[in-house]
Amino acid sequence: MGKEKLIPIFAMVVLLIGIFSSVYVYATQVNTDTIKIANEAYTIEQIFSITKSRTVSTPDKVNFSGAALDDLIIKTGIDCLSCHKYKIVGSDNYEKTVTWENMQHGILTKDGTVAFSDLAKAFRVKNVVKIEVVD
Amino acid sequence: MNKMKLLAGTILFGSLWGFSETIIGTYLHNTSLPAGAIMTGVFAIGLMAASRILYKQRGMQLGMGIIAGTLRLFNPCETCFICSAIAIMAEGAIFELIWYKMPLDLMELKKTTMSVSMGIVTSYVCFVGGYIVTQIMTPLFSSAGFYIENLLVFIPDILARGLIAAMIGGVILPAALLLKKVDIASVKDRLYYPVTATVSIACWVIVILNAIFILKVL
Numbered sequence: 001m002g003k004e005k006l007i008p009i010f011a012m013v014v015l016l017i018g019i020f021s022s023v024y025v026y027a028t029q030v031n032t033d034t035i036k037i038a039n040e041a042y043t044i045e046q047i048f049s050i051t052k053s054r055t056v057s058t059p060d061k062v063n064f065s066g067a068a069l070d071d072l073i074i075k076t077g078i079d080c081l082s083c084h085k086y087k088i089v090g091s092d093n094y095e096k097t098v099t100w101e102n103m104q105h106g107i108l109t110k111d112g113t114v115a116f117s118d119l120a121k122a123f124r125v126k127n128v129v130k131i132e133v134v135d
Numbered sequence: 136m137n138k139m140k141l142l143a144g145t146i147l148f149g150s151l152w153g154f155s156e157t158i159i160g161t162y163l164h165n166t167s168l169p170a171g172a173i174m175t176g177v178f179a180i181g182l183m184a185a186s187r188i189l190y191k192q193r194g195m196q197l198g199m200g201i202i203a204g205t206l207r208l209f210n211p212c213e214t215c216f217i218c219s220a221i222a223i224m225a226e227g228a229i230f231e232l233i234w235y236k237m238p239l240d241l242m243e244l245k246k247t248t249m250s251v252s253m254g255i256v257t258s259y260v261c262f263v264g265g266y267i268v269t270q271i272m273t274p275l276f277s278s279a280g281f282y283i284e285n286l287l288v289f290i291p292d293i294l295a296r297g298l299i300a301a302m303i304g305g306v307i308l309p310a311a312l313l314l315k316k317v318d319i320a321s322v323k324d325r326l327y328y329p330v331t332a333t334v335s336i337a338c339w340v341i342v343i344l345n346a347i348f349i350l351k352v353l
Contacts (some may be wrong), residue, residue, distance in 0.1 A: 003236075003243055003249075004243070004246070004249060007249055007252045007253055007256065008248055008249070008252040010252065010256045011251070011252035011253075011255040011256050011301075011305075014255055014256055014259045014260075014297075014301055015255065015298070015301060017294055018259065018294060018295060018297055018298030018301055019298065021291045021292070021294035021295035021298075022295040022298060024291045024295070025291050025292050025295045028291075087285075092292055093288050093289060093291070093292060094289055094292065095284075095285050095288055095289070096274070096279070096285055097279065097280075097282040097284075097285055098279045099278065099279055099280075101278065102278060102279050118278060119277050119278070119279055120218070120273050120276075120277055122218075122269065122270065122273040122274070123273075123274075123277070123279065
């Protein structure tokens with residue numbers, strides 16, 4: 001098959017991949033009012049009522065205020081905090097795994113965004129639906 | 136083509152690309168527009184395609200990527216300098232790979248179907264490739280580390296985001312092909328070198344001044 005046929009076929013395939021991926025992402029988006037932390041669901045209000053607040057300045061010079069992530073994890077009663085890693089999952093399935101040290105520089109804002117003062121913008125997770133404790 | 140002319144052209148187009156990534160890209164990221172797709176579709180693909188059409192030279196786009204990536208290092212708002220630079224260089228390398236078998240006279244792109252298709256494929260693959268490189272490099276250069284499952288679960292989202300870049304590429308490449316009538320070799324040296332040097336220097340000066348200004352404000 002010549003290039004004249006092959007390249008338009010590739011273009012069609014690329015567009016179909018983009019369309020089906022968009023449908024998949026939309027269909028698998030999670031919309032919830034609660035955030036699951038180590039299999040327990042909490043509302044944002046509950047989280048803010050039990051945790052200390054903190055303000056952080058991210059490496060791209062943006063200030064964020066919210067609930068301190070390390071205090072939040074402590075309040076959920078997890079043992080051996082530094083033995084685990086923490087997976088932050090957004091409603092669009094975007095997820096980032098961080099260490100306990102990173103959690104000590106992280107916050108959860110009222111609009112559900114997690115940001116870290118010691119990590120790049122790529123580690124900012126919006127509309128957080130879950131914080132998993134992983135080994 | 137004269138090697139000096141080619142080098143000046145590579146520096147010019149690479150500087151324009153780096154300038155757009157650093158200055159325009161930073162402001163686009165603060166809007167609700169799909170900044171990454173616009174940056175790849177319009178600026179990266181537009182400038183790389185334009186340079187390939189004008190200079191008919193393989194390897195030039197990789198050189199442009201290296202220059203643009205270097206200029207990107209002068210962005211004080213960047214959180215992982217080296218990651219963005221490598222992602223831009225990767226886009227240049229991906230472009231070279233896709234266009235490697237394309238004859239330099241670009242006669243195959245004469246038909247609109249071919250030019251639109253080539254624009255779609257090039258823009259989509261460059262965007263997805265550059266995005267994946269960023270998602271790997273940023274955690275690697277951070278204290279958190281890289282976890283393959285974090286990337287794998289986000290692949291459908293990256294593939295979906297590439298759709299806009301693909302559609303932009305499908306418009307930009309046929310538009311860039313209008314430059315086919317321009318014969319860069321016929322431009323007189325006494326005009327070519329001062330213009331390429333002035334524009335390249337202007338790009339670098341503006342980016343560096345912008346970095347100094349932002350650092351002072353912050």
